[in-house]
Amino acid sequence: MNRESMFKILGCIxxxxxxxxxxxxxxxxxxxxxxxxxxxxxxxxASLRTILTxxxxxxxxxxxxxxGAYASALLTMKAGLPFGxxxxxxxxxxxxxxxxxxxxxxxxxxxYFAILTxxxxxxxxxxxxxxxxxxxxxxxxxxxxxxxxxxxxxxGQVDFxxxxxxxxxxxxxxxxxxxxxxxxxxxxLGFTWxxxxxxxxxAGAVGVNVLRYKVIAFSIACFFAGIGGGLFAHFERALxxxxxxxxxxxxxxxxxxxxxxGGKGKFAGPIMGxxxxxLVYEFARPVEEYQPMIIGAIAIVMVMIIPEGLVSIPERxxxxxxxxxx
Amino acid sequence: xxxxxxxxxxxxxxxxxxGWIYVLMALGLTLIFGIMHIMQFAHGEIYMLGAYxxxxxxxxLKLPLFMATSLSMLVMAMVGLILERFLxxxxxxDWVSAVIAAVGLSLILQSGAxxxxxxxxxxLPVLAEGPFNIIGSxxxxxxxxxxxxxxxxxxLALYLFLxxxxxxxAMVASAQSPDGAILQGIGxxxxxxxxxxxxxxxxxxxxxxAGSLFQMGPFMGTLSLVKGLLIIVIGGMGSLPGxxxxxxxxxxxxxxxxxxxxxxxxxxxxxxxxIVVLIIKPQGLFGHE
Numbered sequence: 001m002n003r004e005s006m007f008k009i010l011g012c013i014x015x016x017x018x019x020x021x022x023x024x025x026x027x028x029x030x031x032x033x034x035x036x037x038x039x040x041x042x043x044x045x046a047s048l049r050t051i052l053t054x055x056x057x058x059x060x061x062x063x064x065x066x067x068g069a070y071a072s073a074l075l076t077m078k079a080g081l082p083f084g085x086x087x088x089x090x091x092x093x094x095x096x097x098x099x100x101x102x103x104x105x106x107x108x109x110x111x112y113f114a115i116l117t118x119x120x121x122x123x124x125x126x127x128x129x130x131x132x133x134x135x136x137x138x139x140x141x142x143x144x145x146x147x148x149x150x151x152x153x154x155x156g157q158v159d160f161x162x163x164x165x166x167x168x169x170x171x172x173x174x175x176x177x178x179x180x181x182x183x184x185x186x187x188x189l190g191f192t193w194x195x196x197x198x199x200x201x202x203a204g205a206v207g208v209n210v211l212r213y214k215v216i217a218f219s220i221a222c223f224f225a226g227i228g229g230g231l232f233a234h235f236e237r238a239l240x241x242x243x244x245x246x247x248x249x250x251x252x253x254x255x256x257x258x259x260x261x262g263g264k265g266k267f268a269g270p271i272m273g274x275x276x277x278x279l280v281y282e283f284a285r286p287v288e289e290y291q292p293m294i295i296g297a298i299a300i301v302m303v304m305i306i307p308e309g310l311v312s313i314p315e316r317x318x319x320x321x322x323x324x325x326x
Numbered sequence: 327x328x329x330x331x332x333x334x335x336x337x338x339x340x341x342x343x344x345g346w347i348y349v350l351m352a353l354g355l356t357l358i359f360g361i362m363h364i365m366q367f368a369h370g371e372i373y374m375l376g377a378y379x380x381x382x383x384x385x386x387l388k389l390p391l392f393m394a395t396s397l398s399m400l401v402m403a404m405v406g407l408i409l410e411r412f413l414x415x416x417x418x419x420d421w422v423s424a425v426i427a428a429v430g431l432s433l434i435l436q437s438g439a440x441x442x443x444x445x446x447x448x449x450l451p452v453l454a455e456g457p458f459n460i461i462g463s464x465x466x467x468x469x470x471x472x473x474x475x476x477x478x479x480x481x482l483a484l485y486l487f488l489x490x491x492x493x494x495x496a497m498v499a500s501a502q503s504p505d506g507a508i509l510q511g512i513g514x515x516x517x518x519x520x521x522x523x524x525x526x527x528x529x530x531x532x533x534x535x536a537g538s539l540f541q542m543g544p545f546m547g548t549l550s551l552v553k554g555l556l557i558i559v560i561g562g563m564g565s566l567p568g569x570x571x572x573x574x575x576x577x578x579x580x581x582x583x584x585x586x587x588x589x590x591x592x593x594x595x596x597x598x599x600x601i602v603v604l605i606i607k608p609q610g611l612f613g614h615e
Contacts, residue, residue: 057425062497101601104601104604105604105606107604108559108608110421111359111421112367112558112559114425114557114562115365115556115558116478116559116604118552118555119552119555119559119596119597119600120551120597122552123594123596124351125595126388126593126594127590127593129593130588130589130590130592130593132590218384227389244545247546248550249435249552250433253367253433256426256435257426257429257430258427260423262421264422289437289440289441290437290441292433292434292437293433293437293438293441295430295433296429296431296434297430297434298428298430299430299433300426300427300430300431303417303423303427303430304427307423
């Protein structure tokens with residue numbers, strides 16, 4: 001094992017230990033709920049980056065989050081299913097819809113694909129807005145149960161309705177999801193995606209089914225967006241399809257800035273971006289109407305100064321120092 | 327479903343007017359994308375600011391709407407020039423960074439608008455009072471017709487500019503082959519500035535029309551941006567006839583489908599429409615490789 005991968009593993013263990021310890025140290029419901037949102041945002045931003053590994057840019061990730069959120073909420077409410085079942089179903093539903101949409105969408109590239117995903121997310125939001133008797137329409141969906149009591153192997157029956165318990169549940173689900181995403185990226189599948197990103201015609205020429213692999217990447221990313229949506233739904237306990245609320249275009253814009261400010265080149269980038277920018281957003285709460293403005297200004301300054309994002313800072317410092325020393 | 331002819335007719339006219347507003351958005355976006363190769367995410371905010379500029383010009387300076395619209399288009403064109411020079415020019419090579427810069431700009435302008443103008447909806451003065459009466463009971467509100475005429479005039483002006491003037495031809499050349507255009511002495515930065523200026527002026531005009539026919543608020547730009555972008559995909563990038571047909575279809579979907587099939591189906595129809603177009607012709611109805 002070389003030094004770099006040692007650092008990586010230590011970094012992961014440190015981050016998880018920190019994530020476990022922080023709510024205990026702060027012991028405030030407000031900060032625990034902020035942390036829960038950060039954890040969900042990390043998953044959303046990291047899965048958004050999965051689409052970027054095939055060289056495409058999605059502006060509709062929040063649409064699949066919306067789909068997952070409504071699916072999980074409605075299944076617990078109308079069918080009475082437990083959260084342990086509705087969460088994977090929410091993910092599967094988003095993934096399946098992405099799979100079906102992926103075939104026509106992946107016939108176009110770049111900006112056209114981005115536009116199509118944007119239209120998809122707005123259509124899903126408008127559907128939630130207008131399908132009154134299913135989604136509650138403009139009044140939103142309220143009164144669906146929280147995560148409730150789940151049986152966890154080794155821990156027995158745990159009630160996840162409390163804020164702290166729910167935070168740990170979200171942390172566990174997101175950590176597992178991030179691990180899967182990371183392993184997928186380092187697997188043969190991930191290298192195929194990179195080959196398609198760098199030279200799709202070449203990949204096609206050596207026998208890779210480019211369309212199918214692209215659709216797979218899109219579906220996997222949207223599966224995790226659905227999981228993120230399910231986690232979000234039972235955390236908020238209320239869903240609203242307003243254009244300015246969580247499922248509006250503004251969330252898409254935030255997810256994009258998380259990804260790019262953190263650094264789109266590395267797996268840790270979007271997670272870092274989600275953590276840092278969510279904290280900035282929280283600290284800017286006293287000047288609520290300027291929150292988007294602050295995030296937007298940070299995004300512009302970052303792409304102007306450090307387009308590779310926050311994760312590239314250590315490397316930059318190393319280069320700069322070695323430049324001085326040489 | 328039983329709907330009266332009058333309701334249907336109103337939906338049709340609203341759809342027609344909306345379609346033309348979307349076309350104005352799409353023309354600006356396609357111009358900017360064709361020459362600068364960036365997705366101007368903040369175009370919806372330019373549209374919104376154009377409407378507010380006209381609102382303040384009519385409300386505080388008591389200018390007539392026609393003059394306020396022209397001034398607002400001029401102001402937004404200047405804003406476009408400034409944005410091109412100081413925000414987008416540094417990102418010419420990197421389209422992801424350019425999208426993020428546009429996203430950041432959109433966030434800044436939107437929250438700035440909320441802070442400055444407040445969240446409540448406002449109304450611009452109406453374009454024209456009263457209806458026309460043609461053939462018995464069919465009534466055509468004059469303001470819808472006026473909006474269509476204004477948008478048609480602006481689109482035709484753009485078409486003639488691109489077809490028949492030196493600068494227009496230079497822009498077309500720059501869009502078709504940037505390197506070839508440079509060899510002919512057409513500066514890409516000048517063309518980029520021109521496209522941003524014209525695009526933003528068209529967006530401002532669209533915003534004023536929308537604010538006058540319907541309502542205006544800080545979030546009015548988002549939906550029109552989505553529709554404008556969708557028109558580009560459906561009609562094919564850089565195709566004016568494609569933009570007209572796609573714009574009319576989307577406008578009529580918005581105007582008629584909620585009446586005919588209910589809101590839930592109407593909200594999904596643009597998506598179904600674009601999927602069908604993609605399956606038949608991935609490069610758009612009038613697009614070419």
